[in-house]
Amino acid sequence: MCGIIAYIGDQEALPRLIEGLRRLEYRGYDSAGVALIEPDGVWLRRAVGRVAGLAAETSDGCTSKVGIAHTRWATHGGVTLENTHPHLDATHRIAVVHNGIIENMEALKAVLIADGVEFLSETDTEVLPHLIRRHYTGDPLEAVRAALSHVHGTYGIAVAFADHPDVLIAARFGSPLVIGLGDGETVLASDPQAIVAHTRRVLYLDDREIAVISADGAKVQRLSGGDVNRDVSLIEADYAVAELGGHEHFMAKEIWEQPDALLRCLRGRVQIERGNAKLGGLNMTPRDMVNIREVVTVGCGTAYHAGMVGSMAIEHLARLPAHAEVASEFRNRHPIIPPDALYFAVSQSGETADTLGAVEEILVKGGQVMGVVNVVGSSIARTCGAGVYVYAGPEIAVASTKAFTSQVTALLVFTLMLARTRNQSLAQGENIARALLEAPDKLQEYLDDPGPIDAAADLVKDAKYCMFMGRGFSYPVALEGALKLKEISYVPCEAYPAGEMKHGPIAMLEDGTPVIVIAPRGSQRDKVISNIKEVQARGARTIIVHTRGDDEMARLADVSIPVPEVREFISPLLTVVPLQLLAYKVGIALGRDIDKPRNLAKSVTVE
């Protein structure tokens, strides 16, 4: 989604801003622009399409040492040059980039138009430079503060003033901003990924805060007035590793990183000899655990699917009511929040607006919510205040892969802790712990011999429709497989619980329709065999992901993909990987933009 980078320092800003925009590209965008402060005013360049196009637009060069830049993912108004950020005031001396949505833009626009302002774009953002100009009496900080007091909605903004080339102003409400403190330079960004080339020392802005940024650092204040003393944080070391490392795409790299990611998530947390685990970030004693009456996960897309697996494991192993909620529905339906329920907000980025909104709703109603988050210091992690970091490392590809398996792993570690306080003996706990600790090796074993993914991709790539099905723990895996295939290949597909087929979806099958079945050994296996026979009787061609050594399943399949044997609750960590690879291979075969699929953004920071 939209990205912000701003620079002020002793070096030329333009190359640093363009490089910062390149580092933000993975978030998804459809236009980009840059505004630099020159002695005679604002130097503005914008381009529809890729950052490479913007770089070409700036080839005449600019030596300014202060500027702001933006990648835009269209919300208000189409993908046009006029709608591309930065936006300027009428005198062309104030430039603004903005992430978020201004909800009262129509009302503000009406006031400004009545004042004689002419709008050049359809964006909500354009009200900001005009509003700031209206309040400007020589003090940039006070002008932005006064303008924002009229704004309803969400914003992360950077503002540059031609009259004040020695400062930039930033402010945040509901859209993340982080300030990198370099040596003789300060960099503001919406994502730490754009900052690591300069420094690891950062200040995170919180909601309702405003900052005056100079080459020497930043002064943070509350929007309502008063200084804020914010501690300097350090960005994680592996943030810098956003390189392809020999892979053709980040998605492939991240699929192959999964054994290491799982190891990082488990390391130091699971102890076989105690048949238990420790998640220090939860700050919970066994007594606190015993008092939990229900567990609910909230998340979107892949994170929702991970929550489904986690809640099934909690019900299965800890015998406690648990379910998963789609965050975008949950936050808007005035949910009942039982005081003895524990909520987990599951999110890779930690910035998903709907999940953050759900967290805020839970907190407002006095509930207890913890994060299951990948990005350290992100808004969801900080708003929850407690939780589990999954330590998957930076995930750059829009399609989430290693975050899913890491989120599931973190929830399984929690499940072990919860189960030990309730109904699992030491010996049973030891078995669960052992199964968890074996998962990274099992995953590596699968990746060393991933099976006939190319043959499966051949069946799927020209299909006009295909279906995924599974039961129990394999149903969320079916959903996740279908989501991956949609995102990366745009092949129309759906996922159903296998038992639902006869209630409608089976009508979709024609001679040759590919059906991808997730059917590892376990309590549901035999029932799934009946479902496979039913779809085959309607002409479906089946790709079956099953346990290695299950010859009956292998014989049933048109394409058989075996995975190593693991306990049933661990199986999603294994069975999802062939589906990630299938989506990847189909995407390649169809010539898709694997890491930046159409219309999608890595981090969905608007509702």
Ligand code: M6R
């Ligand atoms: O950053 P989050 O985990 O909160 O993101 C949630 C979804 O937007 C995300 O999982 C999305 O569905 C991915 N593109 C899936 O591959």
